[in-house]
């Protein structure tokens with residue numbers, strides 16, 4: 420098969436690995452830009468999107484927009500970046516005009532906003548205000564989704580993602596990249612919270628994600644991490660149909676963030692191999708494969724690549 424270099428829609432790194440705290444229990448730490456490039460060499464990834472995380476729920480220390488931009492300046496041929504803003508920024512108000520900051524980061528080359536990890540309901544006025552500002556300046560947003568407030572990081576929705584649906588339909592110009600377990604769990608029909616929180620390896624009975632992707636052209640799928648990878652690998656027949664129908668709005672990704680990696684097994688390698696194999700065996704067309712692992716990112720992020 421023709422070798423296609425992949426583009427990673429979702430990764431995290433720090434330019435200051437010597438300063439960032441290690442995880443108390445397992446001594447993992449955020450990896451450096453150079454370490455991430457080392458993994459990209461092994462995974463045959465040409466370029467990745469660096470996502471800052473600024474809300475305190477997700478980590479011990481903020482990973483800022485400025486740090487992401489700094490790493491892009493060091494390695495402009497390997498990285499692009501999103502900026503990030505906590506919706507409580509500048510006076511903790513639902514009326515703050517964030518377009519000023521968004522335009523600032525956009526002028527420095529930011530391609531979007533995320534990963535949004537604040538643990539607040541999606542339709543909290545403060546968060547909705549930030550989404551509206553992103554729609555206004557055409558900044559796509561990568562969301563990490565959680566099931567409740569407290570004990571999680573990520574924006575909160577109920578079973579069946581009704582609040583996300585309302586948001587997507589209210590702001591048709593807002594582009595959302597869906598990510599995390601509680602987003603991709605909805606690929607299958609879910610009966611209750613237990614199923615929503617549980618591990619996800621059974622065959623897919625088409626659920627909320629398929630319907631939302633059909634009804635909301637502004638919803639995109641970030642296939643990174645165990646969540647996105649599992650949603651595809653759990654049921655290759657369904658994955659082939661899903662990837663073919665939504666070939667223009669799905670993105671390959673890794674969500675590599677720590678070293679040594681927290682991924683169970685060899686997830687980034689397994690998922691890359693899974694996609695390669697889907698194309699090699701003809702379960703998806705070469706056209707669909709190329710879009711998902713590379714071409715969609717080039718178009719969506721306006722990258723200077725072929």
Ligand SMILES: [Zn+2]
Nearest residue numbers: 429431534674
């Ligand atoms: Zn992430």
